[in-house]
Amino acid sequence: MNNSMISAMVSMNGIQQRLDLLADNMANVNTVGYKRKEAAFQDTLNSVMQQSSDFQLAGRATPLGIGMGFGSRMSELAVNFKQGTMKETGNMTDLAIEGNAMFQVLTQDGEVGYTRAGNFNIQINPEDPQTGYLVTNLGHPLLDIDGELIEVPAGSKLHIDGAGNIIAMDGEVEAEVGRIGLVTPLRSDALIQRDSNLFVLPPGEREGVIMATSDLAEEEQATIRQGVLENSNVDLANEMAEMLKVQRAYQLAARALTSSDTMMNLANNLRG
Structure with a gap:
């Protein structure tokens, strides 16, 4: 399984958790005394692939190496105790x-x-x-x-x-x-x-x-x-706007996963 497929899969799992969190907040928008849940995310398994010294050309400002990540995951779940109306x-x-x-x-x-x-x-x-x-x-x-x-x-x-x-x-x-x-x-x-x-x-x-x-x-x-x-301290308008952004991110990760699968199938079907 290639890196892009792993990254897309891990990201989709984290984004799904974020969607579940937003859905929970929106479902409790009218719950007395409810406090909004918030999530923090972090990169997963960052690494650097070293490059050959041949890539160290004159005028290059960046260091050798290619940053590689494997998506993001939810690292922390917190409750916002801000006063409600x-x-x-x-x-x-x-x-x-x-x-x-x-x-x-x-x-x-x-x-x-x-x-x-x-x-x-x-x-x-x-x-x-x-x-x-x-x-x-x-x-x-x-x-x-x-x-x-x-x-x-x-x-x-x-x-x-x-x-x-x-x-x-x-x-x-x-x-x-x-x-x-x-x-x-x-x-x-x-x-x-x-x-x-x-x-x-x-x-x-x-x-x-x-x-x-x-x-x-x-x-x-x-x-x-x-x-x-x-009242609940959930702002429904903000939650809806955040949900739209998260849905777009999920769609992007799903498209990356599909593209990775397509490329893998093409590579598997190549004949010498």
């Missing part, structure tokens, strides 16, 4: 974060997950119908600053301030029921993305990866807005 909903259990922070939720596996999606609702406690828990749309309970479930009186109206303090109002009776535990990623690249717009910590790591937002200086702390949701 805000959308007023009027729903008092919808929450949005302004600033660098994430909600803590308890997953079905019993581990702590982190998300920017704030479309919560109240799920009634089956053991006590008079109380309920703030949960995500997939049923993951929201955690407070101590990592405990937040229990609220069923049927009460909730008031949540910028620091995450929750006050339940039942008529004229007010009761403070807890404080939402926001965390701030110190190394967002270390977070591992899971399904359902959730992130988890690497096994055995927490120190230096995240910290409680309340431990930051006051001017650095993120705030919570009630009755608001954070």
Whole structure:
């Protein structure tokens, strides 16, 4: 198999991964709190084919040798945590974060997950119908600053301030029921993305990866807005433009592969 065929094949594999990434971003353009995925590419197996000294002619400015590559591959997948736009909903259990922070939720596996999606609702406690828990749309309970479930009186109206303090109002009776535990990623690249717009910590790591937002200086702390949701930070127009460029690159690589195959067939059919 010649070098051009290998290069085209490797490039097509990398471009296909890029197309899959763009398709994922576009499919989640309306997903609350979704963060855009981005990819980086690098050359594969670069080498230099040395030339004979006969090519070192007078006036030649470039060094001897022919640069040879074997296509490119996706080297890194990253998540862009840029703030999304805000959308007023009027729903008092919808929450949005302004600033660098994430909600803590308890997953079905019993581990702590982190998300920017704030479309919560109240799920009634089956053991006590008079109380309920703030949960995500997939049923993951929201955690407070101590990592405990937040229990609220069923049927009460909730008031949540910028620091995450929750006050339940039942008529004229007010009761403070807890404080939402926001965390701030110190190394967002270390977070591992899971399904359902959730992130988890690497096994055995927490120190230096995240910290409680309340431990930051006051001017650095993120705030919570009630009755608001954070939209996806995906720009559909940019994604469409990028997809067109990637499709053209895929077509070019496919044409190079076809040309290489044609040349190989011609060479195989030559007769002396």
